[in-house]
Amino acid sequence: MTERRSWTLRETLVVAVLGAVFAVLYIGWVQVWLIAQAAFGAVTMDVVMGFWFIVSIVAAAIIRKPGVAIASEVLAAGVEILLGSPAGLILLLSGAVQGAGAELVFAATRWRNYSLPVLMAAGVGSAIFSFVYTWIRFDYGALQPGLLAAMFVLRCLSGAFLGGLLGHYVVEALHKTGALAGLAIDREKRSATT
Amino acid sequence: MASASGGVLKTLNPLVKLGVCLVWLIAAMLVFNPGFQAATIMAIVLVLIFVNRNSPATILALIVPFALFGFGMLTTNLLFRRDSPFATVLAGEALFASAAFSAGVTLFLRSIACGMISALFALTTDPGAFVRALMAYCRLPPRLGYALFAAMQLVPDLAAEAEQMRLARAMKSGRPRRAVPGPREAVSLVIPLLAYAIRRAGRTAIAMEARGLSPGPRTIANVPRFTWRDGAIVVIAIGVTALCGVPLLFGRA
Amino acid sequence: MRSAPPPPERTPAAEWQQVEVRYPFSARAAVGPLDLAIQPGERVLLLGASGSGKSTLLLTLTGLIPQSIPAAVTGRINIFGADTSSRAPWGWARQVAHYFQDADQTLCGMRVEDEIAFPLENRAEPACSMAAAVSSAMREVGLPDAWRRRRSSTLSGGERQLVALAATLAQDAPLFVTDEPTAHLAPAASRRLHALLTSRHPDRAILIVDHRLDELVEGIDRVVVLGNEGSIVATGRPRDVFRDARSLLASLGVWSPVSSMLDAALADAGVAPPAAPLNVREALAHLEPGTGNPDSIRKARPAVAAFLNSRTARPAAGDSGGRVVAGLSKADCAPFLGPTVLSGVDLEIHEGELLGVLGANGAGKSTLGACLSGHSPLRGGRRYGQLGGIAFQRPENQFTAGSVSEEIASALPRKTVDPEREWRVAEALAAWKLVGLERRHPLALSQGEQRRLALASLTAGDRWPLLVLDEPMAGLDAEGAARLVEMIAALARKGRAVALITHDMDLALRLCPRSVVLGEGRVLAEGPTITLLRDRALLDRAGLCEPSWAEAGRWLQRAAAC
Numbered sequence A: 001m002t003e004r005r006s007w008t009l010r011e012t013l014v015v016a017v018l019g020a021v022f023a024v025l026y027i028g029w030v031q032v033w034l035i036a037q038a039a040f041g042a043v044t045m046d047v048v049m050g051f052w053f054i055v056s057i058v059a060a061a062i063i064r065k066p067g068v069a070i071a072s073e074v075l076a077a078g079v080e081i082l083l084g085s086p087a088g089l090i091l092l093l094s095g096a097v098q099g100a101g102a103e104l105v106f107a108a109t110r111w112r113n114y115s116l117p118v119l120m121a122a123g124v125g126s127a128i129f130s131f132v133y134t135w136i137r138f139d140y141g142a143l144q145p146g147l148l149a150a151m152f153v154l155r156c157l158s159g160a161f162l163g164g165l166l167g168h169y170v171v172e173a174l175h176k177t178g179a180l181a182g183l184a185i186d187r188e189k190r191s192a193t194t
Numbered sequence B: 001m002a003s004a005s006g007g008v009l010k011t012l013n014p015l016v017k018l019g020v021c022l023v024w025l026i027a028a029m030l031v032f033n034p035g036f037q038a039a040t041i042m043a044i045v046l047v048l049i050f051v052n053r054n055s056p057a058t059i060l061a062l063i064v065p066f067a068l069f070g071f072g073m074l075t076t077n078l079l080f081r082r083d084s085p086f087a088t089v090l091a092g093e094a095l096f097a098s099a100a101f102s103a104g105v106t107l108f109l110r111s112i113a114c115g116m117i118s119a120l121f122a123l124t125t126d127p128g129a130f131v132r133a134l135m136a137y138c139r140l141p142p143r144l145g146y147a148l149f150a151a152m153q154l155v156p157d158l159a160a161e162a163e164q165m166r167l168a169r170a171m172k173s174g175r176p177r178r179a180v181p182g183p184r185e186a187v188s189l190v191i192p193l194l195a196y197a198i199r200r201a202g203r204t205a206i207a208m209e210a211r212g213l214s215p216g217p218r219t220i221a222n223v224p225r226f227t228w229r230d231g232a233i234v235v236i237a238i239g240v241t242a243l244c245g246v247p248l249l250f251g252r253a
Numbered sequence C: 001m002r003s004a005p006p007p008p009e010r011t012p013a014a015e016w017q018q019v020e021v022r023y024p025f026s027a028r029a030a031v032g033p034l035d036l037a038i039q040p041g042e043r044v045l046l047l048g049a050s051g052s053g054k055s056t057l058l059l060t061l062t063g064l065i066p067q068s069i070p071a072a073v074t075g076r077i078n079i080f081g082a083d084t085s086s087r088a089p090w091g092w093a094r095q096v097a098h099y100f101q102d103a104d105q106t107l108c109g110m111r112v113e114d115e116i117a118f119p120l121e122n123r124a125e126p127a128c129s130m131a132a133a134v135s136s137a138m139r140e141v142g143l144p145d146a147w148r149r150r151r152s153s154t155l156s157g158g159e160r161q162l163v164a165l166a167a168t169l170a171q172d173a174p175l176f177v178t179d180e181p182t183a184h185l186a187p188a189a190s191r192r193l194h195a196l197l198t199s200r201h202p203d204r205a206i207l208i209v210d211h212r213l214d215e216l217v218e219g220i221d222r223v224v225v226l227g228n229e230g231s232i233v234a235t236g237r238p239r240d241v242f243r244d245a246r247s248l249l250a251s252l253g254v255w256s257p258v259s260s261m262l263d264a265a266l267a268d269a270g271v272a273p274p275a276a277p278l279n280v281r282e283a284l285a286h287l288e289p290g291t292g293n294p295d296s297i298r299k300a301r302p303a304v305a306a307f308l309n310s311r312t313a314r315p316a317a318g319d320s321g322g323r324v325v326a327g328l329s330k331a332d333c334a335p336f337l338g339p340t341v342l343s344g345v346d347l348e349i350h351e352g353e354l355l356g357v358l359g360a361n362g363a364g365k366s367t368l369g370a371c372l373s374g375h376s377p378l379r380g381g382r383r384y385g386q387l388g389g390i391a392f393q394r395p396e397n398q399f400t401a402g403s404v405s406e407e408i409a410s411a412l413p414r415k416t417v418d419p420e421r422e423w424r425v426a427e428a429l430a431a432w433k434l435v436g437l438e439r440r441h442p443l444a445l446s447q448g449e450q451r452r453l454a455l456a457s458l459t460a461g462d463r464w465p466l467l468v469l470d471e472p473m474a475g476l477d478a479e480g481a482a483r484l485v486e487m488i489a490a491l492a493r494k495g496r497a498v499a500l501i502t503h504d505m506d507l508a509l510r511l512c513p514r515s516v517v518l519g520e521g522r523v524l525a526e527g528p529t530i531t532l533l534r535d536r537a538l539l540d541r542a543g544l545c546e547p548s549w550a551e552a553g554r555w556l557q558r559a560a561a562c
């Protein structure tokens, strides 16, 4: 069991490179967000937020070990800062909070179940954590309860779909490329088919 | 010897550089003033061109993505600050006086400034030396250190790999590729690039394991040392940051 | 070597007992079952057709298969008497230095000096001895000091291979395992490395897989041949194997050294050398004018002349008379994000022409190829003519699809419709011996299979008037190479222009009437290949060497003179 829990070198490196690549994508997504916000106003943030949870879901679904979700999200945040994200160092904290939300859901399955509903739940977990975090950071108490509820629901949906569902598709597409051979996801899929 | 090929900045201790850059980054976050940000950008561009001998074209190429990013900030701020209705903004007259504009400009400049500070670190630091300094002075475990190293190496190589993929595709489609990928092409590169990154991680893991990367004791070759230059650079950096702060005085007045 | 105590009596350095390896989802075993033992200090050459399981066998040695690469392994594998699976792969780094077929699997992307120091750091070598070891490894392999701070990912294919070799040599292990170490090296560098691998350390056991055998075989103690079913079909001293098992090797599609082919030609003429030769000089020693039997010499002359003739390109018709397909004028070429490496290149290529592009490692051949094909922007000057196709130096750069047959289909012209599409794909699969691999992912192939797939997809559609082939021979077995030669000749007959970038002087001479030699940042020379390769000063300057059979040419002159 302990052997299963600790990361191999390959797994550590995979988490690291996933963090790095998604950091680049996150920076790109900020652009999408800004453009969308210009068109649709402030709630867009909640709608697009889910994509920023995706690395924890993808990495966890591939490696299937404790700590992967949170580590990958924090690493992505770190690389994002190095790439010049204007949010700055606080991003590390945001990353940790979002990653913790997903990690908690995976922990609830004892890091065993990575089916689509669990991935979507992990996205919702990140959404809830990040909502609490932004509440504290931006003093959401001042907003109208109706708006708040709408924001919360939108963010959870975004987490479930842009995080969980899209993450699932990304993982499936990656699996088809054969790059995941020998990683936990591949082993489990193989033992499921034979 | 090394300074001849790489400029004095490359011989500095990476940890000192990291410290200086972090402090500068935090300052750029906290000081919400367009003058400070503009001065920061200027200072870095000058350092890169005259001390590190980067070509102005490289620097321009670096600024463009940060500027695009910052431009997004600028426009959203212009259009969506509650206290500056759309109409007045479009009227143009009051534009330069409006608080939204200056907030937007500051954000715009800030994202370029933060980007340039990171670029300064990245352009003058070898990831290997950085990781070795972290392992030597901060007791970073070697496996984590080399994972970080792999991630840092990967980001600049992604561009070359994407270029290679576009070339192969262009060849198959029989058309010369466009200079800049369109959004559809960019999205279609995501999965192949991720697959490449994961494969590369696997290969690097094999390369490191086959050559004996173990959790056990190790020596570290070419550990970056602290020299008088590092002290000097801290002093200079404080000076430069202070100089960048000069516009603040005028801002207040 | 101070790390490993001398092995007690004759424990083999490496031993495979009844080993069988099966990749997931694969119907047949990739290797075995086989038994093989390598004694300390022994130098063993492992031969086999592409896909016969050589790389797989080597990867099982330290347990990378199955611990890092999934596959089912049965049987026992020992290193100096200890079971491989008793340690993690990194635990064997003191005993085994492994040079992988893919240089990127050997290198971690660090700067050159760090890359070489890495294994020494891992075993906690003191800093001062480490610096000395790094310098001496760089000197041995011939890496210039100026490279110390270059990142290995900004090196050319061959330069990378040199660095990878220096990095594995610095490990100084009693068992050295190398998989095609010279596939991308220029002739001079490859010659030096073969000498380095086989002769410097008499007490280091070496297991080497290579397709370029000509100088290598002289330093080898034993040859082991893997058959296509993954088991050993022949083993013995090089002299015996290359003479007695010649027809077996040929039927497997395995390379033989040129001396063995000359031996065969002489035997056909009834003047076989008394002992099986390992080089051309030995093959002709008994026919030396003046000392040899004049009667035999007379019989040998036409045989040798025919042998040489079949290996030299005749200037084809339409050589320079053909229409220009593409050309460069005063072109400055640079790799992506790299510095300008070639300047002022003037070059034209004509319909039906085969143009050789030769030069040392890092001379800029790949860079020139990308520019000539029109896919890489020039830094200066101008390119005119039609767009071409490239077979990249690393075959995996070619692949964009998820399976072997999709890969070939994706390279067909878009308007190709279904029945034609299918038979084109089937034809290409059959021609390049890829049948049975249709559904495999392109990157789950052996290196030689990847090369064949890349060439198959490039030629299946026959859509480019100009093809640039960058080191197409690297990784191919003799059968694949024969197919390549046939394909290139067919393309030229159809009026396609082919630029052939190669380190294989025999291939260049055999196919290309005209060549350019790159070096010193420009085109050093241009002209008939045979003339270029006779110019000693040019060869030395450009890091090239004569074709492997040059000695036979000189013999023929001597024999004709008397």
Ligand SMILES: Nc1ncnc2c1ncn2[C@@H]1O[C@H](COP(=O)(O)OP(=O)(O)OP(=O)(O)O)[C@@H](O)[C@H]1O
Residues within 6 Å of the ligand: C153, C154, C155, C156, C157, C158, C159, C184, C186, C335, C336, C337, C338, C339, C341, C359, C360, C361, C362, C363, C364, C365, C366, C367, C368, C393
């Ligand atoms: N990204 C890069 N940055 C800096 N230098 C580079 C880069 N890519 C290649 N080079 C250099 O450009 C030169 C030409 O490279 P190229 O790949 O064309 O060589 P080549 O003749 O094909 O060599 P080989 O026979 O080893 O394949 C080499 O010296 C190489 O070190």
Ligand SMILES: Nc1ncnc2c1ncn2[C@@H]1O[C@H](COP(=O)(O)OP(=O)(O)OP(=O)(O)O)[C@@H](O)[C@H]1O
Residues within 6 Å of the ligand: C023, C024, C026, C030, C048, C049, C050, C051, C052, C053, C054, C055, C056, C057, C101, C443, C444, C445, C446, C447, C448, C449, C475
């Ligand atoms: N990752 C993989 N998954 C499935 N099959 C594989 C994989 N790698 C190799 N094979 C198959 O195993 C067989 C042996 O491959 P291997 O790489 O050992 O061949 P090789 O003798 O080294 O050939 P080459 O000379 O072309 O390098 C081949 O048929 C190959 O297609």
Ligand SMILES: [Mg+2]
Residues within 6 Å of the ligand: C054, C055, C056, C101, C179, C446, C447, C448
């Ligand atoms: Mg192989």
Ligand SMILES: [Mg+2]
Residues within 6 Å of the ligand: C156, C157, C158, C365, C366, C367, C393, C470
């Ligand atoms: Mg090349």
